[in-house]
Amino acid sequence: MSRTVPGQRSSTTTARPKRPLPSPFVIVGVLSVVAITLAMGMDWRYGIGFSLTQIWEGLTRPNAPMRGLANIDVAVLLGERARDGFLETLQMALIGTIAGAAVALLLALFNSKLGAPNRVAYAAVKLFNNVIRSIPDLLWALLFVAAVGIGALPGVLALFFFSIGVVTKLTSDTIDGIDHGPVEAARASGASHLQMLRTAVVPQVLPAYTSFTMYCFELNLRASAVLGFVGAGGIGAVINFYRNLGQWDRVWGVVLGFLVVVILVERMAMALRRRLL
Amino acid sequence: MSRTDTPTTAEERFARAVRPEKPFNRLRLVVTVAVVGGFLGAALTTDANWNRLLEAPEALWRIATLMFSQLSLADLPRALSFMWESVAIAWLGTMIAAALSFPLAFLAAQNISGRVSVGITRQLLNIPRAIPEIIFAIALIPIFGLGPLAGTVAIGLSSTGTIGKLSAEIIEGCDSGPVEAADAAGANRVQRVRWGVIPQVMPEIIAFWLYRFEINIRASAVLGVVGAGGIGTLLQQSILYNQWGAAGMALIVVVVATILIDALSGYVRRRIIRGPKGRAAKDPETSASAMV
Numbered sequence A: 001m002s003r004t005v006p007g008q009r010s011s012t013t014t015a016r017p018k019r020p021l022p023s024p025f026v027i028v029g030v031l032s033v034v035a036i037t038l039a040m041g042m043d044w045r046y047g048i049g050f051s052l053t054q055i056w057e058g059l060t061r062p063n064a065p066m067r068g069l070a071n072i073d074v075a076v077l078l079g080e081r082a083r084d085g086f087l088e089t090l091q092m093a094l095i096g097t098i099a100g101a102a103v104a105l106l107l108a109l110f111n112s113k114l115g116a117p118n119r120v121a122y123a124a125v126k127l128f129n130n131v132i133r134s135i136p137d138l139l140w141a142l143l144f145v146a147a148v149g150i151g152a153l154p155g156v157l158a159l160f161f162f163s164i165g166v167v168t169k170l171t172s173d174t175i176d177g178i179d180h181g182p183v184e185a186a187r188a189s190g191a192s193h194l195q196m197l198r199t200a201v202v203p204q205v206l207p208a209y210t211s212f213t214m215y216c217f218e219l220n221l222r223a224s225a226v227l228g229f230v231g232a233g234g235i236g237a238v239i240n241f242y243r244n245l246g247q248w249d250r251v252w253g254v255v256l257g258f259l260v261v262v263i264l265v266e267r268m269a270m271a272l273r274r275r276l277l
Numbered sequence B: 001m002s003r004t005d006t007p008t009t010a011e012e013r014f015a016r017a018v019r020p021e022k023p024f025n026r027l028r029l030v031v032t033v034a035v036v037g038g039f040l041g042a043a044l045t046t047d048a049n050w051n052r053l054l055e056a057p058e059a060l061w062r063i064a065t066l067m068f069s070q071l072s073l074a075d076l077p078r079a080l081s082f083m084w085e086s087v088a089i090a091w092l093g094t095m096i097a098a099a100l101s102f103p104l105a106f107l108a109a110q111n112i113s114g115r116v117s118v119g120i121t122r123q124l125l126n127i128p129r130a131i132p133e134i135i136f137a138i139a140l141i142p143i144f145g146l147g148p149l150a151g152t153v154a155i156g157l158s159s160t161g162t163i164g165k166l167s168a169e170i171i172e173g174c175d176s177g178p179v180e181a182a183d184a185a186g187a188n189r190v191q192r193v194r195w196g197v198i199p200q201v202m203p204e205i206i207a208f209w210l211y212r213f214e215i216n217i218r219a220s221a222v223l224g225v226v227g228a229g230g231i232g233t234l235l236q237q238s239i240l241y242n243q244w245g246a247a248g249m250a251l252i253v254v255v256v257a258t259i260l261i262d263a264l265s266g267y268v269r270r271r272i273i274r275g276p277k278g279r280a281a282k283d284p285e286t287s288a289s290a291m292v
Helices: A024-041 A052-060 A064-070 A074-078 A080-110 A119-134 A137-148 A152-176 A181-188 A193-230 A235-244 A248-276 B009-016 B026-045 B055-069 B073-107 B115-130 B133-144 B148-172 B176-184 B189-226 B231-240 B244-274
Strands: none
Touching: A024 B073, A052 B133, A052 B148, A064 A248, A064 B133, A074 A080, A074 A248, A080 A119, A080 A152, A080 A193, A080 A235, A080 A248, A080 B026, A119 A152, A119 B244, A137 A152, A137 A193, A137 B055, A137 B189, A137 B231, A152 A193, A181 A193, A193 A235, A193 A248, A193 B133, A193 B189, A235 A248, A235 B133, A248 B115, A248 B133, B055 B244, B073 B115, B073 B148, B073 B189, B073 B231, B073 B244, B115 B148, B133 B148, B133 B189, B148 B189, B176 B189, B189 B231, B189 B244, B231 B244
């Protein structure tokens, strides 16, 4: 440990302890991160050919979206098309969230070891929910547009399934962590499984569940800007309309309005959530 | 509340006792009315074609049978290579976001930076958080052309907001002990952050990067719909041209790949947070901070 290094002041100063080597986990982790990044970024068969110079060139070249951003047209928000788009977005998000969250409360009970009546139901619900959750909102919309045609309906259905996935996952995680006292009390006083869920589990998770539902509403509001790109209605359809016309000043006007709506809803939800929890 | 048959004094008292009335809960009434009213109001006024709702299960079933009856292994390599592109977009996008958000997070943390810097940076981080990836993607496609580069930059920019905000919150929640120790040893601002803050917050921040990578895979899987690269392109094209077998294969690949990567990344995340000896876990997915 105490090597004598030339220039060290005196033998009485204690030598600095050697730095421990990083753990194998860290070494392997850092190496694989570097390897993955290089493999994915390079311009070869398994990479996407990522280059910073290309990004710089793209950004410094004059382009339509940026020109539109400089001349942003806010007046478009007063038009009928934008107003209808926003209204439809709100309606879609409301219906999808409320219907999805209602189903999710039931599924969440089954999705936790405590609430599931038996192991088969638990495994089945867990698998179902994992599959639902791994399909993104836009893919749901693609499927439903193919199934029921374009309009608000496929959008509502997409948000419905998307909400089920999100709320079920978050709520069942909360159920796993609840206090078991009330559960035992309910069982001791002879409650059936359903009565136990109703009186011991649901009241405990209700504040968190409400908060997750509101969070999901925010997500759905944001998602509804996306659904319109595949024909599932909402404000996304309006954005896509102006984009296809190349009217970027209007695109940015609608996006700005959308941003304001999202931030307002988020603020309101935050205030409500603070009172709930 | 089972009553025994033999009357006792306690039993008599029980019989006389009046159950307290349930208190009237105004909040409950308001919430019920708001939820039911909002739902019905929206459902009745929206322009959705509700009579097609009844057809939806049947139509979905028809599509599902079309998809899964025409599955062919010949479609698998193409689906896998598109999925790989999606994962690459998500990974590189997350790396961009991590690099951009890391310095911003310190500028947005109240215990590190001044009030002005915190205020400005917070607002700056709020903007990309509110805009969905796809909006970034459609704006970037005319700039970078159709392809994965637009998708990567879109994912990078839009995750910067969330990662930056969460990292700032993690930094604000760090233990002040090491920071004070660094101060006492004469550290300047940069040294204080380097030795007092970063070692504490790094595991949690890296775990959140990984968590965001999982989310970004889902995002990049759909960006292809507007032409920003990845498996979304394959899905949309094959649904558009009624190539249901290819669409089904793409869907299966998306689902399986997302679940697998989630499991792998979740394992690494928990290992990073807990450390080798298993400290108290604070998984971003299960903590309330995941709600971003």
